[in-house]
Amino acid sequence: MHSDDFRIFVSDTVGSALSADAHFELFEWQGMDARTDGFISENGQNVRAIKADGVQAKIGLGGISRGVWEVSDVRINQLNLLINTFPNEEGDANKADEDNATAILSSNEPGLLSGWLPDRVEFDSIEVASADINLKTPAGGLRARDLAVRIDSSSAGAYDILVTGGLIDTNWFGSQLDLISARGKWRNERIFLTESKAKVYKRGRLSLNGELEGDDFGIYGSLSDVRAEELVPPNWQKSIMGNVNAKFKVLSDSKKTVLRGKVKLTDGVLTALPILDTIAAYSNTRRFRNLVLSEATFKFWKEGERLDINDIVIASEGLVRVVGNITVDKETLNGRFRVGIVPGTLSHIPGAETKVFLRGDKGLLWAPLRITGTLDNPKEDLTDRMIAAAGERMFELVPETGKMALKFAHKSAVELPSKAVDAAGKILEGDPEGAVGEGVDIIRKGAGSVLDLIPGVTPRKKHEAEEDE
Template sequence: MPDVAKGSYRAEGTDGTVKLPWAWAPRMNLGRARLRYQGDTLYLTSADFQVYESGSLELDGEMSVKGEGYIFNGNLRDVACAEILPESWRQRLSGQVKADFTVEGSKLSPKVSGNVVLADGVLTALPLLDSLSAYADTTRFRRIALQEGKTDFEWQDGALALRNLVFSSEGLVRLEGTLRVDARKNLDGRFRLGLVPGILARIPGAETEVFRRGERGLLWTDLHITGTVDHPEEDLSKRLVDAAGLRMFEILPETGEKVLKFTKEVIGQDLEAHLQKGGQILDQGKTVIEGAKGVVEGVGEVIDIFGGSKKEKKDE
C-alpha cells in the first residue's frame, strides 16, 4: 500500500516459507516481515523466521533496486551445533550457537562479518585431544566442557578470518588467538595456549622451558598453526620434545625397542642420533600433527558451509 511520502510504498508479509538456492542454507519459515520502498531503495524494516528445529533468525537491512549494493543485519539464536555442523563433527562438538552478523554487498564480492558464541559446548572424541591425553597420561582431555567459546569472523572472496577466538574449560585449558584461512585453504593461526600446572609434569622440561607461568594461574605458550587445511602443521610438538630430549623415550623390556613415552611409538636409530646431537626434530610430533589434521579438516568443512561452496540443490 502507498506510504506517507510520495512515491513510497510499504508491504507486510506473514507465514510462508523462504527457500534459498544453496544446499547449506536452511528452510526459513516466515513469521512476519515488514518492507518499505522509497527512492529506488527497498528497506527490510524487520523480519523474523524459524530456522532448523528450534532456532530463530531476525533480519533487517536495505537493498538498492538498481543493483548498487545491499546491507543486511542478522541475529541467529538457539541453534544446536548438530543442526549446522558437518556429519563428521556432530559427535565431536555439542552445544547451542548464537550469532550476530552483517552481510554487505556491492559491485565487488559480498562480505560477511560478525561474531559467534557457543553456549554449553562440549568437545569429545577428537584425535588431538586423545593424543594430548596420552602425552599427559590423563583422561581429562578426552571430553572437555567449555565454559567459553566465541570468535569474531569475516568472510570474503573465499577467505575466512577468525579474530578474538577463545575456547576455555575452567581448571584445564584455554586457547586464545586468531586464525586465517585464505581462498586456497592455507592456514596461519597464532594462538596462546594455557594449561593448568601439572598437566604436562610427566614430560621433562615442558612446564619450565616450553610453558611459562602467566595470568589466570595457567602455564602459557605460543602456538603457531601453518600449512593447509589438508596438511596442517604446528610447532608445539617439536618444542616439547626438544625440551625433553632423550628423556621422552624409554625401552620396552619385552622387546628392547625404544619408543616414545605414553604413545609407545617406535623410534628409529636416525631419530635417536639426531636427538643426541641436539638438533631439531622433524618427525617426533607425528601423532599430534595427525590428530590436528582431523580437527582442521573438520574446520574446513564448516568453512565450506559458511562460504557457500557446497553443491547447490539440483531441484532448485
C-alpha cells in the same frame, strides 16, 4: 478502456515504470474490474524478469485529473521474479533464456491513447497468493518459493510490504530457511527491510533487517539456538555439542562485498575424540575425555577470497585456554595462537612444562602455536617443539655418573630421549594415524564447520561428508 489500444498503453506505462519491456495478455472487463491471464516484464535493470499469472484489479478514474491511474485490490495467483544485481555485462547470460518473451514484447507498438491518457499508476494494494523469487547478487544468491505477499500504499510513493510463509534456499547458510514473516517498506526506489524472522536448521532462529538500493545493500542479522551438531559432518555429530549464536553484517556495493560478525558457542562440549582420551591418559585426569567449554567465541571478516577469523577464544575452565587469530586466503592458512594449560597438566611429559609451556597470565603455562598449510592439509609447529624439549630435558636429567656411561653405552644413551618421547605416546610422535593426526583433523573439519556458519562462504559440510565416506 476495453480496446486493445488501452492494453498496449498500460503495458507501455508499466514497462516505463519498471524500466523494462512489459506485456499484458488480453483484458477481460466487468465494469471497472479488469482481469488478465498473464503479465510479463523482461530486460529490467535489477528486476530482470517478472511473470504474473491470474491478475485482477479495480481501475479508478478519480486520479485522471492528476495524471495518474488509480489501481486497487490487485490480486495475483502466481508471481515469478528474477532479480540480478550483477553488472549488465555479467547478466547478459540471462537474456538467452528470455529471447522468446522478448520477441513478443518488441512487437508491441505505442497505442493511439498514449499521447493523452495518464502515464503514471498509483497502486492502493497488491496481494500475491504465491510468489517465487530468484535473487542473484555478488555476495551470493537465494531462491524463494511459495511466499505470500501483501503490499499496501502508506504515503505518496511509499509502500508497506509484508511477506509470510515460504521456503528459501541460499548459499549463505547450510540449511533451508522456513520464513515466518518479513516486513519492509519501498520508497524512492529503495527497499527497507525492517524485520524478518525465519526458522533455520531444526530449531534455530534467523532475524534480519537492512536496506537495498540498486547494487548497494546492507543486511544485519542474528542467528540463535542452532545446534553445533547440525554444522558438522555426520561422523562428528557425537563429538561436538552446544548452541551456536551469531551476529553478522553483509555490506555490498558495485565494487566489493564485506561480511563481518561474531560467533559464540554456549554450553559447548567436546567428547568421544581419540586425542582427548590420549591427553587424559598422559595427564592423569579424566576431565579431558569430556571437555566442557566455558568459553568459545570468535569474530570474522570476509572480503573476496580472504577470511580473517580474529579474537578467537576457546577455553575449558581449570584445564586449557586457546587464544589467537587465523587468516584463510584461497584455503591457505596463516594462524598464530597461544595455548595455555593449568600447571601440572603435562608434567608427565619431560620438558613440556619447563621448556615449551612457560608461566604467564591467568595463572597458566603458555606456549605459542603456529598454524600453516591449507584447510585440507593444515600444519602446526607445537609437536616438534615438544619432541625437542623432551629430548633435551632427558639429557639434563642424566646425573654426572650417567655422563661416564655415555662413553661406554653411547648408543643406548642416544636412544634415551626418543624412548622417553615414545613413552608419551602418539601425542608427540606426530603419527598421522594417531592422536596428533586426529588433532589436525579437528583443525580441518572444525575450520570447515566454522565456514559453514559464515554467510557467503560456500558450505563445506556436504564435501566433507563425501570425503569421509
